[in-house]
Amino acid sequence: MLNIAGVHKVFNAGTVNEKIALNNVRLQVKSGEFITVIGSNGAGKSTLMNIISGGMLPDTGSISIDGKDVTRWGEHQRAGLIGRVFQDPMAGTAPNMTIEENLAIALARGEKRKLSFGVNNQKRELFREQLKLLDQGLENRLKTKVGFLSGGQRQALSLLMATFTEPKILLLDEHTAALDPKRAQLIVDLTEKIVERHKLTTIMVTHNMDQALNMGNRLLMLHDGGIILDIPDEKKRTMKPQDLLKAFETARGGETFSEDRFLLT
């Protein structure tokens, strides 16, 4: 359903700061797959997410979704196809607007004629019903400004907003990294519930090896702009973080994965 074919992205081409962020990346994602993505700093994870979302265009290569070539579509054109949650809980929601106003915007996303930002009782009922799934009591706080919510509550709301219209692809960009362990776990549980409920095709970047191994049904490791490991569900289930580090070393011909953020998780 998602096909990334030979995608190449270079920053500062032709200068001393030239950096190949994605090097001829090929990836086919089947409908309903839930892929976790790990990789060292600067491996190209965010660039890959940006290229899928349309926030960045590749230099060469193509992206297609359900057989439709979207390579040159901008982010707003892909908005109806893609939902995204960022690391920063502030990024996915509008703090000065109420919960119901935020949800109304999410509901209208991807519509060609965005005339339906208003909130009526019918929508309120839908919002309450959806918010109940988050188990945060937000269904009773529709008129609360989002800026007053905790980071975890905002991330839960972002997740709901990103999946409200059942996007073709859900992108999760280290969406639990800024939360304390308890709130992070809440978002992990919620993510699994929402993805399972809508059978969403999902790509989740994480720095947490346990999350990468325990969530989803396929694991990719990026390094130096390329996919160096593509681990299927059956194998992933048997692996521990140490096995993943070993697999990295083998793929890199003995190079060790020496990143503190990983070793601490």
Ligand SMILES: Nc1ncnc2c1ncn2[C@@H]1O[C@H](COP(=O)(O)OP(=O)(O)OP(=O)(O)O)[C@@H](O)[C@H]1O
């Ligand atoms: N706008 C940009 N201009 C120049 N270089 C960039 C730009 N964006 C990314 N890069 C470089 O491209 C490479 C890949 O960056 P990217 O942000 O995709 O890595 P990442 O895997 O997400 O890393 P991290 O885990 O540290 O967020 C890095 O070397 C980065 O410095």
